[in-house]
Amino acid sequence: MTQETATEKKRNPLVPFMRVPEDPKDEPYLWGSKCKACGTIFLGERVACGKCGNTDPFEEVRLSDEGEIYVFSVVHQTVPGLEAPYVAAIIDLPQGVAVRGNVYGLDPTSPSPDWFGKKVKMYTEKVRTDREGNDVIAAKFKVID
């Protein structure tokens, strides 16, 4: 019988612009790179600024977990394994960067212009297990107003 070493299960982010702290008590968060020349913030890592072309090192910024709905669609027809319908939104974060995400807490059967500008808060959820048995963590959003 082979000796098995119990490896600790990790929490890995689904997207490269999310950081998952080692301590499970700490909440995962989204991060971006700020161009030191023009101040534009991008999701995740950058080698150059897509706006001004600057290639100096970027400053890492922690993004807010609250934002507001810019626009959305309600997706009824989707890939196998996803529960539909769901509200697929573009969410503006106060740092001036937008993120895609599904929003919960709205009735997907009655989409409405009233949803524009709704305040949402990010939460994370395990969406699957990767090949090494680690949890894969994704960001979702819920309406808070």
Next chain:
Amino acid sequence: MKDVAIVGANMIKFGRYPDKDVVRLASDAAIGALKDAGISINEVEVMVSGNLYQSNAMIGQRIMKEIGATGIPVVNVANACATGSTAFREAYLAVASGAYDVALAIGSEQMGKMGLLGFGGERDISYSTEGVMGTGLMPGVFGQTGVEHMRKYGTTAEQFAKIAVKNHKHGVHNPYAQYQKETPLEDVLNARMIAWPNTLFMCCPTGDGAAAAVLMSAEKARQYTSAPIWVAASVLTSDPWQERNPTMFDVNTLTRNAAKQAYEEAGIGPEDLSQVELHDCFATAELVHYDNLMLCDEGEAGRLIDEGETSVGGRIPVNASGGLLSKGHPLGATGVANIVEIVWHLRGQAGGRQVQNSKVGLAHVIGLGSACTIHIVKK
């Protein structure tokens, strides 16, 4: 740049051809375009092939082996949904530059029942914007495009639905369209929801198709025709930096940039156009492009569809062919086919869907990611 004429134009009926391969579909379109021009493959000096899924498999050269392996330069082009129109533009540039006198552009695709899904993996840095898998699927993306127009200008779901009503009405008269079926407003609104506000009838079908065009220098064209069709503008743009892009695809800014360049290059304004074939992959897309192509004042697109101005017989007919909503959207074929459609109208060969007295047409395509082509062609 030298003047370039379109002397041959042809497409096959779009649809599903499970018994033919894509080389055969492309060959049928190409041979038709050569016959239309009155030349053989031996007169062609350069060929550009647009095909999204097989450009990594030398489809252009495979087509030449079928229609005449003359040893000329062959280029394979891929540019998302703008693949065909980019191939046309490369053929145009080959002649406009003075390097060649006769070029053949072929667009082809065989998709079967494959859907229009999203792209970009989790680790692709430029597209790693998926919050949860499924937020970036094409129907949702183009749903958001329409919803942004609602937010900015108060456009309604019903106005978007009217686009599908109009295009399917036009499509009835197009024997080259995959579907020739009218869809009254009630049917469109009550059809299965795909991604709000687009219902099933507001999404283009995918399928198989091919189209081809023969381009010539002015001197060469005079040997073959007394009535050439001229390329008055050929423009290709990509995304400029935008606040929410790449998180949110922006089909507007690069279309506006392309339109401005195209009108300037052609020396005309939108009011001089006889007709437009534009990229209605979803009904929401067509409506926003009324604004982007400046067919109306900004934000007036909803009024344009309400008042029937973009129907055949209206002030500025859009998608007389039935659009992608009727014709189908075999990715690589689309961009060549909508130029072929305009050529047929300018020649008065468009049958029951003919735009009367058409003199100048604009063909627009968007490949998401993004690439925008605009061609203005005239008598």
